[in-house]
Each structure stands twice: as C-alpha cells, then as structure tokens.
Amino acid sequence: MHHHSRGLYSVTERTGMLFGADYNPEQWPEGSWPEDIRLMQRAGINMVTLGVFSWARLQPSEDRWDFGWLDRILALLHEGGISVCLATPTASPPPWLGHRHPDTLPTDAAGTRQWYGSRNQFSPSSAVYRQAAEQVTSALAVRYGRHPAVVMWHVGNELGQVSHDDETAGSFRNWLLRRYGSLEGLNTAWGTTFWSQAYSQWEEILPPRTAPYLHNPTHVLDFKRFSSGLLLELYTAERDIIRQHSPEVPVTTNLMGFFRGADYFGFADETDLIGNDWYTDPARPGTWEMGALTHDLCRGLARGEPWLLMESAPSAVNWRPHNSAKEPGAMMVDSLSAVARGADGVCFFQFRQSSFGAERFHSAVVPLAGEDTRVFHEASALGARLQELRLLTGEATPSRIAVLFDWDSWWAAESPDGPSDRLGVLDQLQAYYRPLLRRGLSVEVVHPGAPLDRFDLVLVPSLFLLREHHADALADWVHLGGTAVVGPFTGVADDRGHLREGRFPSVLAALVGVTGEEWRPLAVPVALDIVDPDHTGGARPGAPSPAPFEASVWSEDLRLHSPTASTIATFATGSLAGKPAAVRNSHGAGAAWYVGCDAPAALLSHIVGTAVAEAGLASPVVGELPDDVELATRAGYHFLLNHGPETRVVHLTEHSVDLLSGEPHGTRLALRPYDALVLKSGADHTKNESGTP
Numbered sequence: 186m187h188h189h190s191r192g193l194y195s196v197t198e199r200t201g202m203l204f205g206a207d208y209n210p211e212q213w214p215e216g217s218w219p220e221d222i223r224l225m226q227r228a229g230i231n232m233v234t235l236g237v238f239s240w241a242r243l244q245p246s247e248d249r250w251d252f253g254w255l256d257r258i259l260a261l262l263h264e265g266g267i268s269v270c271l272a273t274p275t276a277s278p279p280p281w282l283g284h285r286h287p288d289t290l291p292t293d294a295a296g297t298r299q300w301y302g303s304r305n306q307f308s309p310s311s312a313v314y315r316q317a318a319e320q321v322t323s324a325l326a327v328r329y330g331r332h333p334a335v336v337m338w339h340v341g342n343e344l345g346q347v348s349h350d351d352e353t354a355g356s357f358r359n360w361l362l363r364r365y366g367s368l369e370g371l372n373t374a375w376g377t378t379f380w381s382q383a384y385s386q387w388e389e390i391l392p393p394r395t396a397p398y399l400h401n402p403t404h405v406l407d408f409k410r411f412s413s414g415l416l417l418e419l420y421t422a423e424r425d426i427i428r429q430h431s432p433e434v435p436v437t438t439n440l441m442g443f444f445r446g447a448d449y450f451g452f453a454d455e456t457d458l459i460g461n462d463w464y465t466d467p468a469r470p471g472t473w474e475m476g477a478l479t480h481d482l483c484r485g486l487a488r489g490e491p492w493l494l495m496e497s498a499p500s501a502v503n504w505r506p507h508n509s510a511k512e513p514g515a516m517m518v519d520s521l522s523a524v525a526r527g528a529d530g531v532c533f534f535q536f537r538q539s540s541f542g543a544e545r546f547h548s549a550v551v552p553l554a555g556e557d558t559r560v561f562h563e564a565s566a567l568g569a570r571l572q573e574l575r576l577l578t579g580e581a582t583p584s585r586i587a588v589l590f591d592w593d594s595w596w597a598a599e600s601p602d603g604p605s606d607r608l609g610v611l612d613q614l615q616a617y618y619r620p621l622l623r624r625g626l627s628v629e630v631v632h633p634g635a636p637l638d639r640f641d642l643v644l645v646p647s648l649f650l651l652r653e654h655h656a657d658a659l660a661d662w663v664h665l666g667g668t669a670v671v672g673p674f675t676g677v678a679d680d681r682g683h684l685r686e687g688r689f690p691s692v693l694a695a696l697v698g699v700t701g702e703e704w705r706p707l708a709v710p711v712a713l714d715i716v717d718p719d720h721t722g723g724a725r726p727g728a729p730s731p732a733p734f735e736a737s738v739w740s741e742d743l744r745l746h747s748p749t750a751s752t753i754a755t756f757a758t759g760s761l762a763g764k765p766a767a768v769r770n771s772h773g774a775g776a777a778w779y780v781g782c783d784a785p786a787a788l789l790s791h792i793v794g795t796a797v798a799e800a801g802l803a804s805p806v807v808g809e810l811p812d813d814v815e816l817a818t819r820a821g822y823h824f825l826l827n828h829g830p831e832t833r834v835v836h837l838t839e840h841s842v843d844l845l846s847g848e849p850h851g852t853r854l855a856l857r858p859y860d861a862l863v864l865k866s867g868a869d870h871t872k873n874e875s876g877t878p
C-alpha cells in the first residue's frame with residue numbers, strides 16, 4: 186500500500202512548503218560550498234537534491250569509493266538548515282562500467298549500441314548494471330540512511346530507458362511466459378495466425394526489432410508493458426535496499442508527467458510520494474495548459490493528496506532547439522500553478538548554473554552572473570511566497586471530476602496500423618480537459634480501474650483499449666447517478682489489442698445508447714449542427730444551429746441504439762449528413778454522452794458545460810476564463826494566475842479577499858501581466874469585510 190501524503194507530510198510538517206533545487210556540488214571547488222549555502226538560505230531554499238549524477242565521483246573505479254566529499258557537503262547543509270533529498274546516482278553509470286561490460290549498454294531497435302559519454306546509458310535488464318546499481322545504492326543507504334539531513338530519497342532519474350539487446354530478449358520471454366503460461370497462449374494472444382507469425386519455440390521471440398514492415402501490434406504492446414515493468418523493477422529494487430537501511434525516510438523518483446515509456450499508475454503504487462518534473466515552454470506560453478493537466482495527473486496519481494514538483498526551470502532550458510527565457514513573473518505563475526493543483530513544494534533544476542557540460546546553458550537559481558540578477562531575485566520572492574502559503578501544506582485537494590487515462594490504451598491506440606495518426610490520445614485528452622480548465626474546475630486524472638464513487642463527473646476522452654470490467658464499472662456508476670462524457674474511438678479493443686466484434690463501442694453501447702459500424706477519418710472537414718442546444722429532450726431536427734462547427738479529423742457512422750438516447754449534434758455535410766455526431770443517453774439515474782468525432786472546442790464546451798451542470802458542479806467563474814488565465818482552487822483558496830503578457834479581466838461568482846494583503850476584491854478582477862493572486866473566497870469575506878463592494 187502506498188502512503189503518499191504521509192511520505193511527503195513527514196517532511197513538510199517540519200519544513201512547510203518545500204522549496205528546492207538540484208545541487209551538484211561536485212562541479213565546484215569545495216571552498217565555494219559555504220557561499221552556495223548562504224545563497225540557498227537567502228533564496229529560502231529548504232531542500233536540495235544531491236547526487237543525481239555523482240556515480241563516478243562516488244565510485245571512481247570498480248573497487249574504489251570516495252564518500253568524503255558527500256560526508257562534508259551533507260554536514261555543511263545540515264548545519265545550514267537545508268534538508269537533503271539524496272539521490273541514487275544510477276541514471277548515469279561511470280565510463281568504467283560500459284567499458285568493462287559493454288553488455289550493460291542499451292541497444293536500439295536496429296541493434297545499434299548506445300555508448301557512454303552522455304547519460305542514461307544502461308540496459309534496464311542488464312544483470313551486471315543492476316548489480317552495480319544495487320551496490321552503489323546499498324553503499325549510500327548504509328552510510329546515509331539515518332543521516333539527519335536526509336529527508337527524502339530520489340531513485341535514479343526520470344526512469345525511461347528501453348533496450349532491444351539479447352539479454353532483454355531473455356527477460357522479455359520470461360515475462361511472456363509468466364503472462365501467458367504457454368507458447369500456445371502467447372500465439373493466441375498475439376494472433377500469430379496472421380502473416381505466418383506463429384512461434385514454435387520461446388527462443389524465437391525477440392523484442393520488436395527493426396523489421397521490413399508493420400509489427401504485430403500485440404507484440405509491440407506487450408513489449409511496452411514489459412519495458413515499463415522493467416523500469417518499475419529498477420525502482421523497487423533500489424527502494425527496497427534503501428528501506429532496509431533508512432526505514433523512516435520516504436522514497437520516490439521523479440516522474441515525467443505524460444511520459445509514454447512508463448505506466449505511472451504502477452509507480453504510484455510503489456512510491457511514498459508523487460514527484461514530477463514539468464518544464465513549461467516559454468516560447469509557447471500555451472504550454473501552461475498542458476502543465477495544468479500534468480499537475481492534475483499528479484493529483485490523480487497521489488489520489489487527491491499533496492505531491493511534489495521535483496523539477497522545473499527557473500528560466501530557460503537548454504534542450505529545445507530555441508530556448509526562450511521566462512518572462513519576468515512567469516516563474517512565480519508557473520510555480521503557483523503546481524501549488525494550486527496540490528503540490529506541497531516546488532523544486533528547480535538546478536541551483537547553480539554549470540559552466541561546463543551539456544547543460545551549460547540551462548538556467549539556474551544562481552545564474553553565472555550571480556545573485557544580483559532577475560532570476561535570483563524572483564526565486565527569492567518565490568521562496569518567501571511559498572512560506573506564506575505554508576497554511577496549505579498537507580491539505581489534500583481531491584476533485585469531484587475524473588478524467589480516465591490509461592497508458593495501456595495510449596500504447597495500443599497509437600499503433601502505426603491504426604485508422605489515423607491524427608486522433609492523438611493526448612490531443613483528445615487536452616480537448617476534453619480544456620472546457621473544465623476554462624471554467625476553473627480542476628480534475629484528477631485516474632486509471633479506468635479506479636473507484637469512481639468520490640466523483641460526480643467522469644470524462645473518458647479516448648480509451649481505445651478498455652477492459653470489459655472497467656466498462657461495466659463505468660456503466661454501473663452512471664446507472665447509480667453519475668455523469669459521463671465518452672469520446673470517439675473508445676472501447677474498441679480488448680486487453681490484447683484485439684478489436685471487438687459487433688457494433689462499437691461494444692462494451693459501452695448500453696451506456697451511451699448509440700452504436701457505430703465504421704470509423705471514417707476525414708479527408709476534408711465536415712460541418713456539424715447542434716440539434717438540441719437547450720437539451721430539452723429528444724431530437725429537434727431543423728433547429729437552428731448557433732454557430733458553424735466542424736469536425737476535421739474523425740467521424741463515425743453511428744445510429745441511435747436506445748429510446749433514452751437523444752441526438753445532441755449531427756453531421757451536416759458529407760456522406761454522414763443527418764446522422765448523429767454526439768448523443769446524450771439517460772442511463773438509470775445518470776447520463777452519458779458519446780461524441781463520434783473530433784469535436785470542435787465550442788461543441789465540447791457545450792457538452793462538457795451541460796454535463797458539469799447536470800452533475801451539480803458549480804464553477805467559481807462567470808462564463809469562461811479569458812485566454813492565458815488559470816484559476817485553480819485549493820482548500821478554499823482560489824489561485825488566479827495570468828500566464829500571459831496582457832491584462833485580463835475575470836468575473837468570479839463571489840467576492841474574495843487577498844490571502845496575503847487582506848485586500849478585498851469584488852467579483853470583477855483585473856489581472857496584470859503575470860499576476861499571481863491567492864484569494865480567499867465567499868463566506869469568510871462576508872464575515873471579515875462586511876460593507877465592502
């Protein structure tokens with residue numbers, strides 16, 4: 186069982202909101218360390234992540250160890266009142282390992298070996314790598330497991346490696362044997378009667394290496410599952426070693442949001458707290474919307490409890506082709522977006538800017554230009570702000586709205602043999618999320634197997650692969666009074682990626698009251714009509730549509746399947762003209778919508794807005810939020826954040842009081858560029874501020 190909040194709370198109950206940074210002291214002479222600590226204190230940093238890439242410094246050769254420097258920096262940090270998140274250095278093995286044991290190095294699908302000289306150069310199933318990683322982990326855990334400065338463990342870094350080598354092939358076979366029990370079971374699951382792919386011995390089975398044409402989709406899906414499982418094994422192996430020697434200290438690793446290579450619901454079960462890395466792209470300010478969704482994924486992974494933003498950039502990164510710096514104020518806005526959505530701390534990569542190595546150009550809390558800089562001043566202001574928000578520490582932020590997401594389904598849906606590469610899983614996810622974002626309603630991104638009873642509204646933007654019992658659980662929940670919105674191309678495949686026979690969405694047909702017979706990816710956009718804008722029940726063909734809508738990528742040939750179903754929108758042009766494009770169905774005490782196209786924003790806003798109202802949820806915003814403006818509510822506090830350079834006007838449904846200044850606000854607020862307000866809304870205001878407008 187996971188203990189997310191307890192894991193993080195064991196730290197934050199002492200420190201308040203965490204304010205942290207990756208700190209790589211091995212890059213500077215020891216004489217400069219006291220100055221670093223002074224600057225940490227000045228900025229309000231209360232935790233640093235140490236040792237993420239220190240393997241070669243800790244173990245300079247196979248039989249030499251050097252912990253003296255780490256002893257000394259830990260002592261200095263402790264004296265300085267800075268806590269430490271201590272990392273195992275296993276993300277970047279030293280050159281001696283790859284040189285002596287080339288089989289620890291990963292190979293790509295074409296069989297090309299990836300060499301040392303960078304980082305991440307290990308094959309997750311290499312027994313020699315694992316042994317070396319466990320050895321260095323154990324040495325650290327024994328030595329520092331009870332060190333008073335160490336408050337958190339950080340396993341590896343952004344676990345994401347994949348390899349296609351022979352040793353991996355062997356582990357893959359073992360995994361398949363456990364999954365299918367026999368070669369016959371495997372042949373059936375993979376559908377190897379197709380293209381003469383039947384396997385006659387286990388030794389014939391390989392990772393999906395470069396092949397002349399399309400791979401068997403179930404083979405690829407299983408390799409993704411297996412590879413994700415290997416990463417989790419690396420994590421749990423190190424965690425178990427750490428726990429033996431450091432039983433009081435929470436263990437985690439830094440996730441990467443919607444990273445395709447690992448199923449984070451599996452990680453959520455094994456980590457003591459959810460830690461995630463998020464990098465807004467300053468050149469595309471709209472990326473804050475993906476940031477909000479990613480933070481809401483973290484909230485879901487943490488089951489509504491607090492989580493930690495483990496990495497973000499103070500200003501520019503170095504790894505995009507064109508690395509814009511953050512605008513003044515954007516650091517605060519980006520950081521508070523995470524706090525508003527449940528983060529109990531904000532950490533930066535990194536504390537001090539490197540002058541050498543591949544991240545020379547990456548921003549840091551302390552830039553090359555030193556402490557009298559915009560970035561350092563803004564970081565210090567953020568440090569102070571985070572401590573002012575200490576009262577939120579430990580406050581859970583459960584949401585009443587769930588968005589279902591499943592890595593398995595993502596992997597299966599984006600198979601190159603599919604009907605279209607334009608119905609992207611994350612694009613659909615964002616499209617369904619946006620109407621909620623625009624209404625200031627936050628969500629939890631959860632697995633389709635999660636219990637739904639604490640939610641009022643469930644969105645299912647796109648679940649191509651959907652297990653029957655998960656579909657049944659959703660339908661039962663709606664039947665008891667829940668409200669669901671289901672997107673296109675959902676429920677199509679089973680756990681093996683086999684397409685279900687019969688009219689789609691098959692296992693969801695009774696729930697949504699509509700079925701289809703053909704997916705029709707669009708060559709040219711088709712117009713849509715809203716049939717029943719007021720949702721007065723039943724289709725009213727011929728009702729005027731308020732605005733032209735278009736589907737541009739996807740359509741489905743649908744027909745109503747139940748007397749309780751009514752058409753919400755129809756296709757207006759093309760060969761499906763007159764047929765349903767979106768349908769609402771009453772199902773028991775609840776209701777479900779099904780959308781059979783890539784719905785334009787206005788249609789989704791209409792459907793999701795109606796579903797929000799039917800689910801009895803109220804938005805704190807009048808109408809919708811303007812562009813660039815985020816509103817997220819945590820423990821009764823509204824965070825109102827302007828991610829853009831324009832002044833924006835927002836209308837809230839209630840008066841509020843500024844948490845920090847005590848200044849009262851009416852329902853109309855003007856947000857200056859990059860403003861970040863924290864407001865206490867409603868009841869308290871009338872108590873404290875009676876008589877003010």
Ligand code: GAL
Pocket residue numbers: 342343462464496498502503504534544547
């Ligand atoms: C992260 C990584 C860090 C650092 C950072 C730079 O993905 O975990 O080690 O490389 O990016 O933005």
